Amino acid sequence: MQFTRFTDYALRVLIFVSQRPDEWVTIRQVxxxxxxxxxHLMKVVSYLGARGYLVSQRGPGGGVRLQxxxxxxRLSDVILDTEGELDLxxxxxxxxxxxxxxxxxxxxxxxxxxxxxxxxxxxxxxxDLVEPVAAPQRISATS
Amino acid sequence: MQFTRFTDYALRVLIFVSQRPDEWVTIRQVxxxxxxxxxHLMKVVSYLGARGYLVSQRGPGGGVRLQxxxxxxRLSDVILDTEGELDLxxxxxxxxxxxxxxxxxxxxxxxxxxxxxxxxxxxxxxxDLVEPVAAPQRISATS
Numbered sequence: 621m622q623f624t625r626f627t628d629y630a631l632r633v634l635i636f637v638s639q640r641p642d643e644w645v646t647i648r649q650v651x652x653x654x655x656x657x658x659x660h661l662m663k664v665v666s667y668l669g670a671r672g673y674l675v676s677q678r679g680p681g682g683g684v685r686l687q688x689x690x691x692x693x694r695l696s697d698v699i700l701d702t703e704g705e706l707d708l709x710x711x712x713x714x715x716x717x718x719x720x721x722x723x724x725x726x727x728x729x730x731x732x733x734x735x736x737x738x739x740x741x742x743x744x745x746x747x748d749l750v751e752p753v754a755a756p757q758r759i760s761a762t763s
Numbered sequence: 764m765q766f767t768r769f770t771d772y773a774l775r776v777l778i779f780v781s782q783r784p785d786e787w788v789t790i791r792q793v794x795x796x797x798x799x800x801x802x803h804l805m806k807v808v809s810y811l812g813a814r815g816y817l818v819s820q821r822g823p824g825g826g827v828r829l830q831x832x833x834x835x836x837r838l839s840d841v842i843l844d845t846e847g848e849l850d851l852x853x854x855x856x857x858x859x860x861x862x863x864x865x866x867x868x869x870x871x872x873x874x875x876x877x878x879x880x881x882x883x884x885x886x887x888x889x890x891d892l893v894e895p896v897a898a899p900q901r902i903s904a905t906s
């Protein structure tokens with residue numbers, strides 16, 4: 621059970637741009653930071669733009685940035701957008717009659733489990749990944 | 764996000780044998796019912812034997828059957844056994860320093876979501892897939 625490379629790359633791009641809210645980020649920067657293909661990243665960035673996650677600026681000094689604040693980008697939405705159907709098992713089309721019912725039940729059980737997976741992600745945003753965690757208050761021990 | 768073919772086939776085998784608690788089931792039967800490769804099924808059946816899901820009997824009239832009652836085979840255990848690591852994202856090994864922390868957090872968020880997925884499956888057994896559902900009580904409307 622693995623995400624597609626498309627989802628993997630989408631998360632890398634979104635994390636990278638979230639860390640730089642005041643910059644126009646280039647595909648080259650993301651590709652070099654992760655040592656991955658610029659060609660694949662281009663498709664991902666284009667998709668994230670079309671889906672309203674990123675805005676882009678052309679020309680020298682251009683690039684992409686988040687369209688909305690990182691707190692408003694829920695990880696569940698990113699996964700639902702980039703993974704597509706989330707069917708864990710291939711459809712059972714040419715199945716013999718007596719097996720149809722058990723495999724339908726299996727599909728239902730799996731869909732419930734995927735729902736639980738997605739609900740768990742609903743409480744996390746991009747901001748939760750990139751924002752500094754508040755340092756615990758300390759009383760100096762050196763005095 | 765899809766299960767491996769190995770998991771898919773393991774579930775097909777387990778459902779098939781659960782429907783026939785009093786038979787020795789052959790790989791050929793499962794292969795024909797699903798129109799899938801016997802070679803791949805052999806590896807799956809061998810693994811399910813080694814993991815204690817199936818017992819086998821050699822020779823004519825032999826085959827495999829469940830080692831324990833279907834009620835005792837939890838779907839969560841099958842998935843954990845057959846899917847292996849359940850890491851949805853590839854490990855980020857050669858990552859630049861500033862990206863390490865966000866990707867570690869992402870990994871933690873995803874592990875929690877996978878835990879929610881597995882917990883959802885813990886309440887379902889193989890028996891839930893194959894056993895007849897009790898028919899609702901009806902009052903005859905034809906009198």
